[in-house]
Amino acid sequence: MPDSELASESRGESGALDFEPISRETVSSQIRAQLLRRIITGELAPGARMPSERELAEQFRVARTSVREAMQGLLSLGVVERRGNRSFVAEHLPDVVVDQPDGRKDFVAQLFETRRVLEVPIFALAAVRADDSARAQVTDLADRFHANLDISDFRRLDREFHTTVASACGNPLLIELYGKVLDRLFRSEEFDALLSDEQNRSEVRRIVSDAAAAHESIALAFATGDIEEMERCTRDHVGAVAQAMVDDLI
Amino acid sequence: MPDSELASESRGESGALDFEPISRETVSSQIRAQLLRRIITGELAPGARMPSERELAEQFRVARTSVREAMQGLLSLGVVERRGNRSFVAEHLPDVVVDQPDGRKDFVAQLFETRRVLEVPIFALAAVRADDSARAQVTDLADRFHANLDISDFRRLDREFHTTVASACGNPLLIELYGKVLDRLFRSEEFDALLSDEQNRSEVRRIVSDAAAAHESIALAFATGDIEEMERCTRDHVGAVAQAMVDDLI
DNA sequence: ACAAATGGTCTGACCGTCTGACCGTGCTAG
DNA sequence: CTAGCACGGTCAGACGGTCAGACCATTTGT
Known part of the structure; x- marks a missing residue:
């Protein structure tokens, strides 16, 4: 193989630039x-x-x-x-x-670990970057939580609240990933089970009212752009829900 | 739409689980x-x-x-x-x-913000949870970096290093999300441009050797399970690469 | 001048996919 | 009970993307 090129584009090594393999997913x-x-x-x-x-x-x-x-x-x-x-x-x-042996508890733990990893920094970023209309919107949303909200209304509102805060962080990629996590959470049997537990209505009621209070705190920190408070509230909130869900599973 | 389900598997919202779009890349x-x-x-x-x-x-x-x-x-x-x-x-x-309007810098910034949000906690978790074989493997991988590594080899090795560390964190969901971020990074034109800049070979060489050193530190913290050190090293490393990439774009 | 390399063109085959149709079956509302 | 309907099972025809070749005309390099 003669290397007769005199000028420019010698590739250095073997002369062949190597390409990524072509994928053929059907x-x-x-x-x-x-x-x-x-x-x-x-x-x-x-x-x-x-x-x-x-x-x-x-x-x-x-x-x-x-x-x-x-x-x-x-x-x-x-x-x-x-x-x-x-x-x-x-x-x-x-x-x-199915090679995951005792999936459920692990699954929930992983879900919330992931949520914590993403949600705390995202909410912190959002608290710093949000514009006025977003702050008003979040405050408004937080006010719509009551202790005795219908379960399905609560779910809808809960999700909307988290999505709204997150979308103020200004990073589409982060928002997309966080959306995936929320998706899995809200679709999971375990979350369903936690909120539609007929045997334990008082527990469910407590969860709902706790969440309402937590959202209130988060909204406050959000409105004032207090980043440390935001991080603390978010961490506490995620931790509390995770705890409730793990308890429910026992 | 009557909500006549009393028990188990109410899907909550519209009942339709939505799927990722099917890709048809030829x-x-x-x-x-x-x-x-x-x-x-x-x-x-x-x-x-x-x-x-x-x-x-x-x-x-x-x-x-x-x-x-x-x-x-x-x-x-x-x-x-x-x-x-x-x-x-x-x-x-x-x-x-040739020219992307302006999104490029924003895009890179978002990519690295996301990477930082995920990579720091994931690596920290991995440092705590890894088993001995994973620790050995990562140390081994870090040793394979040299300052004068071929670019395409460096890319491969770089990606493998990060993936290997991450997969020791024991949380499949986190690993999946992190994988998506790495995918976008390694597929991005901008990252390509950074490493295959023919005009600026010395700069590229500096980046490679810096990364080699950073991986060494990370591997050390990983091997000893030193979580604070791990967080510090990872944060620094991501920050440094981000900086290099933003500089390259100016 | 000649051989090799390269792009241009064509063919026949295969596979994955789409479209649209028809069938038999079992559930369910009237 | 019955008619309609939703469902899975099956089929035929078409189309586009891909592959493996072959052959030609032209340029290139010796």
């Missing part, structure tokens, strides 16, 4: 992966009914054939079962798939 | 993107000869048809020219391709 494999993840995390709970193929096709904006192919994969993995005309998540997931 | 579009990046960063310098289509096809492990399709794109963008039997990078790149 549509159905992506769908399979996404569904599998929802199943493993319990968002699609064992025994629950799967969305219909047509529905999935519409949501993914993809042909039903592709969804079916993905389903075949899950079927043969044993994580999805067909009964009659319906598809269900398998009652007992094969061990091959 | 082989040729990926090739086009990779070539374009090499051209913009100057790795493929203006006026330099392009590798032959057959050669590219072999490197990408792809049919020549796909390479040609990518080339057509670059050709019509005006960043590649055919002269006689040869392809060359255009002498003067069309402005359309």
Whole structure:
């Protein structure tokens, strides 16, 4: 191999610049992966009914054939079962798939660890960077919490509150990641279970009123741009909810 | 819409769990993107000869048809020219391709803010939770950095180092989010530009050797489980790289 | 002048995907 | 009880992206 170039662009080493490998992810494999993840995390709970193929096709904006192919994969993995005309998540997931032994408590712990890692600095940043209208909006939102709020209203409001504060931090990437965490939290069985515990209404009521108070403090720190107070309040709030959720799981 | 569920699995809101969009990146579009990046960063310098289509096809492990399709794109963008039997990078790149309006500095700032938010606590957790084999592995990895490492080797090693440390934190969700951030960083043109700046080799060399030293310190703190030191080193390291990248952009 | 390298063009095949249709079955509202 | 409907199962046809070749014309380098 003659190296006859005289000028400019010798590559130095072997002359070959190396490229990233070309990825060939197929549509159905992506769908399979996404569904599998929802199943493993319990968002699609064992025994629950799967969305219909047509529905999935519409949501993914993809042909039903592709969804079916993905389903075949899950079927043969044993994580999805067909009964009659319906598809269900398998009652007992094969061990091959599920390799997290005592998932639930760990899962909740991880969720809140992640939330703490993100939420405290994000809220702190937001407290510094928010404009006046955002501050007013958050104060307003915090005022709408009552101790005796309907559960589903509380959930909606709770989520809106956190999202609103976060979006004042001015960093779209952080907001996106934080959104993913909130998504998993609000979709998780465990969070559902915590708030819709029929046996323990008084406990639920306490959680709601505590959260209302915490949001009030956060909103205050937010309105005044007090960063240390913001960090303290947020940390306490996340810690308290995490504690309640872990207790609920025992 | 009646809320007739009494027990378990009410999904709360609209009942529809929403999925990530399915990506449909074609082989040729990926090739086009990779070539374009090499051209913009100057790795493929203006006026330099392009590798032959057959050669590219072999490197990408792809049919020549796909390479040609990518080339057509670059050709019509005006960043590649055919002269006689040869392809060359255009002498003067069309402005359309070269300049991102202004978002660049913001983008980099946001990327590193996010990285700092995640990386510092993740590395701290990892320092506490890692097992012996992970500690040994990280020490080993840090030792493989030299001041005069090949750029592409450095990138690979750099990424592996960060990924390896992070995966010792024991929280899959955190690892996943951190992975997304690293992805964006390593895929970004800006990072590419920083490390493959042909005009400024000495600066690049300084960055590489600084990073090598920083990784050494991090590995040490990691090996001994010194959490405060770990936080300090990580914060400094991220800050330094961020600074270098912002400087490069001016 | 000649051989090698390169781009241009074409072909046949394969696969993943889309579209749209039709079938049988089981659930459910009238 | 029955008709309608939602669902999974299946099929046929088309299309685009990709691959592996082959062949040609031209340029390049010796």
